[in-house]
Amino acid sequence: MLEVKSFQFNPFGVNTYVLWDESLSGILIDSGNSTNEENQRLLSFIENKGIKIEGLYLTHLHIDHILGAHFLSRHFGVPVRAHRAGNFLFDKANEYAQSLGFSHDKNPDNVEYIDENHRIAFGNIIGQVLYTPGHVDGSLCFYFDSAAVLFSGDVLFRQGVGRTDLETGDYHILENSIRQKLFRLPDDTMVFPGHGPSTSIRFEKRYNPFFSE
Numbered sequence: 745m746l747e748v749k750s751f752q753f754n755p756f757g758v759n760t761y762v763l764w765d766e767s768l769s770g771i772l773i774d775s776g777n778s779t780n781e782e783n784q785r786l787l788s789f790i791e792n793k794g795i796k797i798e799g800l801y802l803t804h805l806h807i808d809h810i811l812g813a814h815f816l817s818r819h820f821g822v823p824v825r826a827h828r829a830g831n832f833l834f835d836k837a838n839e840y841a842q843s844l845g846f847s848h849d850k851n852p853d854n855v856e857y858i859d860e861n862h863r864i865a866f867g868n869i870i871g872q873v874l875y876t877p878g879h880v881d882g883s884l885c886f887y888f889d890s891a892a893v894l895f896s897g898d899v900l901f902r903q904g905v906g907r908t909d910l911e912t913g914d915y916h917i918l919e920n921s922i923r924q925k926l927f928r929l930p931d932d933t934m935v936f937p938g939h940g941p942s943t944s945i946r947f948e949k950r951y952n953p954f955f956s957e
């Protein structure tokens with residue numbers, strides 16, 4: 745059975761998720777951890793549970809989601825998996841970090857690029873990659889149908905959607921990603937976004953002000 749723990753890290757409150765199952769194999773989704781204290785909080789949880797982390801998946805490469813990526817991939821000796829279309833953000837990471845007052849030493853050095861053909865697999869869990877641009881190029885959502893759980897990054901929030909005023913953001917593309925990819929998932933699907941509380945596809949179809957009629 746899929747288990748999920750979320751941490752809120754850095755001043756932007758990025759949800760950093762630990763996923764694991766009864767075999768204690770696990771993965772991480774996003775990496776907002778940006779201080780020693782945040783690193784320790786995350787590592788203590790993982791160590792206390794005895795979870796073996798097998799990979800770090802990034803929903804997209806905006807600076808607030810990648811601050812801890814280098815640290816985590818080094819610490820666990822695992823690849824960082826992301827979509828190639830967001831790559832330009834690695835090149836700008838230091839510039840963005842400075843303008844927001846973060847320290848960002850390094851980008852991860854073992855990135856594996858994935859797209860919708862990639863199958864997420866750890867323990868007894870299988871997950872699917874959805875390509876959902878519009879917030880920024882390279883935005884991915886991760887869907888686990890056996891658990892009816894979606895990780896929606898900054899594409900869909902509880903009663904909100906990702907901002908589209910940053911580089912490569914486009915509201916029509918975002919709306920299309922949500923309608924064509926996310927709103928076709930079962931209504932019961934639990935949604936864990938990149939920021940803020942969890943929700944469900946049913947709730948967002950009904951109450952998200954961008955979509956409810």
Ligand SMILES: [Zn+2]
Binds near residue numbers: 804
């Ligand atoms: Zn973002």
